[in-house]
Amino acid sequence: MNADFGAPKELAGGLQQRRALYQPSLPPCLQGATVKVEYGDATTTINPSCASVVAQAFPSTFGQPLVSFVAPPADAVNDDRPPLRVGVVFSGRQSPGGHNVIWGLHDALKAHNPQSVLYGFIGGTEGLFVNKTLEITDDVLTSYKNQGGFDLLGRSIDQIRSTKQVNAAITTCRNLNLDGLVIIGGVTSNSDAAQLAETLVQNNCKTKVVGVPVSLNGDLKNQFVETTVGFDTVCKVNSQLVSNVCLDAISAGKYYYFVRLMGRKASHVAFECALQSHPNMLILGEEVALSKLTLMEVIDKICDGVQARAELGKYHGVLLIPEGLIESIPEMYALIQEINILHNNNVPVAEMSSQLSPWAAALFQFLPLFIRRELLLHQESDNSAQLSQIDTEQLLAHLVEAEMIKRTKQGRYKGRKFSSVCHFFGYQARGSLPSNFDCDYAYALGHISLHMIAAGLTGYMATVANLKDPVDKWRCAAAPLTAMMSVKRHLRGPGAIPIGSPAIHPSPIDLKGKAYELLREKASSFLLDDFYRTPGGIQYEGPGQDAKPITLTIENQDYMGDIEILKCCLSKVRTMVKPGCSREVLKAAISSMLSVTDVLTVMSHPLNAELPLSHFK
Numbered sequence: 001m002n003a004d005f006g007a008p009k010e011l012a013g014g015l016q017q018r019r020a021l022y023q024p025s026l027p028p029c030l031q032g033a034t035v036k037v038e039y040g041d042a043t044t045t046i047n048p049s050c051a052s053v054v055a056q057a058f059p060s061t062f063g064q065p066l067v068s069f070v071a072p073p074a075d076a077v078n079d080d081r082p083p084l085r086v087g088v089v090f091s092g093r094q095s096p097g098g099h100n101v102i103w104g105l106h107d108a109l110k111a112h113n114p115q116s117v118l119y120g121f122i123g124g125t126e127g128l129f130v131n132k133t134l135e136i137t138d139d140v141l142t143s144y145k146n147q148g149g150f151d152l153l154g155r156s157i158d159q160i161r162s163t164k165q166v167n168a169a170i171t172t173c174r175n176l177n178l179d180g181l182v183i184i185g186g187v188t189s190n191s192d193a194a195q196l197a198e199t200l201v202q203n204n205c206k207t208k209v210v211g212v213p214v215s216l217n218g219d220l221k222n223q224f225v226e227t228t229v230g231f232d233t234v235c236k237v238n239s240q241l242v243s244n245v246c247l248d249a250i251s252a253g254k255y256y257y258f259v260r261l262m263g264r265k266a267s268h269v270a271f272e273c274a275l276q277s278h279p280n281m282l283i284l285g286e287e288v289a290l291s292k293l294t295l296m297e298v299i300d301k302i303c304d305g306v307q308a309r310a311e312l313g314k315y316h317g318v319l320l321i322p323e324g325l326i327e328s329i330p331e332m333y334a335l336i337q338e339i340n341i342l343h344n345n346n347v348p349v350a351e352m353s354s355q356l357s358p359w360a361a362a363l364f365q366f367l368p369l370f371i372r373r374e375l376l377l378h379q380e381s382d383n384s385a386q387l388s389q390i391d392t393e394q395l396l397a398h399l400v401e402a403e404m405i406k407r408t409k410q411g412r413y414k415g416r417k418f419s420s421v422c423h424f425f426g427y428q429a430r431g432s433l434p435s436n437f438d439c440d441y442a443y444a445l446g447h448i449s450l451h452m453i454a455a456g457l458t459g460y461m462a463t464v465a466n467l468k469d470p471v472d473k474w475r476c477a478a479a480p481l482t483a484m485m486s487v488k489r490h491l492r493g494p495g496a497i498p499i500g501s502p503a504i505h506p507s508p509i510d511l512k513g514k515a516y517e518l519l520r521e522k523a524s525s526f527l528l529d530d531f532y533r534t535p536g537g538i539q540y541e542g543p544g545q546d547a548k549p550i551t552l553t554i555e556n557q558d559y560m561g562d563i564e565i566l567k568c569c570l571s572k573v574r575t576m577v578k579p580g581c582s583r584e585v586l587k588a589a590i591s592s593m594l595s596v597t598d599v600l601t602v603m604s605h606p607l608n609a610e611l612p613l614s615h616f617k
């Protein structure tokens, strides 16, 4: 483990220093030292058909009520608040904003009682297992406020699951006499948090376990959780990079950029970046899985696009894919599963290809050597393939090139030679300085975590609702982790959550949702018209600083929107169309210059009727 965790960082850049001074906004209910805790209805699970299985697996923590936090009445008696001892661990992967959860937790803990102590586990879960801690103080936090990365404490594996790991965590909780343990991470970490909470109760250990939704993938989403910390930042940074390559592509007119974005089980980052930057093609894992497209069908689809563009004299383009695409292709999924089983049976890598089933071996031999090597890499902590290390964008580019050569030989393609440049925009964005939204959201979640521990809640996740609204309208709550669980029958390895065990699962893109529908409507225009959009870098100050995560606004149909953005859209549109034009002409005008999201906002905005847009109806 790195001995320097927690050491003061030199904030060299002017922006970095300014960011350290940013004071996140807090919703009103979190502005004092205490909150009023309100208990709601008892919960069951997201999928009621799984309720009995979840109840059986979590006899002590299943069915707990929803909890909300509101500001205490002005005349509330200020109870004596005994000091608390709390531990915090980065369990999931790095995600922008993670440090602010710890900062929020620290500030709330000290406001609760200055004698309280906060321990950070050095090296993530491994630090938790061996009780390696750093006391978090104001001094320690100074140079990590609003900064990217998880380097204050570091992390290791996102797993507190085996009996040995759980027992080690319990021993640490006991040795440190912890009142609470805050676990920061995504679906896997929060599923483990639920199990640890249950085990601690069953072992009469007083430590309360709280989960905090932090994951750049944005796939921990359900009726209680609107988004995860880090998703906003990562989408903004990647959207800017994608738009940069779009402009580069159109400038030289000679390359196709194949860009892979993070997102293992769900394609939210790729989807959001496409909404923002309007690349020519986007292939979502969810679409491929639903239509059961084979690898060659995916390749044909891309080649058809390349060919259609060549007919317009265009030899450049940008394609986005999520890293999970490879597992969404049925025959690739089956091959990966066979390899996983061989790993689980400790078959040496050199012998694996000879132990595959005949059809899997045939597919394996067909793949380029670099992909074969990557497919055999050692597995993730949940015994799945290391999708971040599989260059799916290069595989696609390689096969598209081969297919275009074949089409040329057959006389089906008469255009210029196809050329590609591949990118994986993954780790670059993960360590970014967090957006204001992620700074505020994470800081609020840190505060809520403390109030949950003070209220004696265990097996809960800190949540904030109404994120689409300004911070003063955010609603702070806690939802039982078991309420987010369901049971899936995946083929999994020995270190994974066992088959049929309840877990919090990633939410896929909603292929029936409004945003997806709109993107599909525009697919042929995106493909052929080079309708690229430049969202620009994250704005920390000035116009744009309050921009919200966009899919949130789309998915919440009651969104009231930002009237200033709307007015700005309208004034631009008014210069393009004549009063009295049809709604279709109006829509085309808006579409030609604004993002998909803005179009949706303008066209469905309830205030349309009161604004000059009505002149155009």
Ligand SMILES: O=P(O)(O)OC[C@H]1O[C@](O)(CO)[C@@H](O)[C@@H]1O
Pocket (backbone or CB within 6 Å): 093, 216, 217, 262, 263, 264, 323, 386, 387, 388, 430
């Ligand atoms: O840092 P590692 O272990 O390569 O993790 C990569 C994985 O983590 C994530 O960034 C977040 O879950 C995934 O998108 C990616 O597959």
